[in-house]
Amino acid sequence: MKLNIRVGQGYDVHPFADGRKLILGGVEIPHERGLAGHSDADVLCHALCDALLGAAGLHDIGAHFPDTDEQYKGADSTRFVSLCVNLLAQLGWSVGNVDVTVIAQEPKVAPFVPLMRQRLAELLLVDEDEVNVKATTTERLGSIGRREGIAAQAVVLIARDPGHQTTG
Numbered sequence: 787m788k789l790n791i792r793v794g795q796g797y798d799v800h801p802f803a804d805g806r807k808l809i810l811g812g813v814e815i816p817h818e819r820g821l822a823g824h825s826d827a828d829v830l831c832h833a834l835c836d837a838l839l840g841a842a843g844l845h846d847i848g849a850h851f852p853d854t855d856e857q858y859k860g861a862d863s864t865r866f867v868s869l870c871v872n873l874l875a876q877l878g879w880s881v882g883n884v885d886v887t888v889i890a891q892e893p894k895v896a897p898f899v900p901l902m903r904q905r906l907a908e909l910l911l912v913d914e915d916e917v918n919v920k921a922t923t924t925e926r927l928g929s930i931g932r933r934e935g936i937a938a939q940a941v942v943l944i945a946r947d948p949g950h951q952t953t954g
């Protein structure tokens with residue numbers, strides 16, 4: 787019997803850069819530096835995309851949205867999340883819940899968590915209580931502790947109707 791629930795996990799990291807906005811979970815966070823990347827470098831959304839794609843066995847964000855493609859230069863990464871949700875929906879999958887951790891020595895993201903949950907719930911087509919976002923420092927250890935960048939990891943559960951017809 788084929789199970790109709792799956793889990794996926796994702797991880798991403800981007801370095802800080804001057805003159806960039808800091809966007810996490812689709813929310814702009816006031817800070818003196820943002821993150822460098824081909825897109826808007828929203829590391830939280832990227833980890834979430836990899837978790838969604840991983841759960842459905844659909845490889846990873848770079849395979850779907852390559853950083854060699856000019857159409858994604860400076861892209862709003864919430865668009866990638868919506869596109870992943872659509873890809874999964876085509877296979878009958880919908881999101882159950884997600885749990886995300888932002889790993890950052892700075893800035894404090896806790897004040898922005900309610901807004902991130904709201905934004906992500908809209909993108910994932912779930913209620914806000916299915917979206918958990920939390921943050922931790924590395925207690926000043928390592929590259930993140932030296933404030934060189936921010937990492938994020940995400941875990942998702944997806945589910946589909948037991949009657950869904952699949953070929954694989």
Ligand SMILES: Nc1ccn([C@@H]2O[C@H](COP(=O)(O)O)[C@@H](O)[C@H]2O)c(=O)n1
Pocket residue numbers: 889890891892893894895896897920921922923924925
């Ligand atoms: N970038 C961050 C990191 C942490 N927080 C909040 O601070 C709490 C304590 O963090 P520790 O690394 O010392 O465990 C944590 O629970 C978060 O609520 C934050 O807002 N932003």
Ligand SMILES: C[C@@]1(CO)OP(=O)(O)OP(=O)(O)OC[C@H]1O
Pocket residue numbers: 798799823824825826827828832847848849851852853854858859860861
């Ligand atoms: C999102 C993409 C595409 O713009 O670029 P980056 O912003 O550099 O982010 P990364 O985490 O390296 O993921 C994959 C890329 O294809």
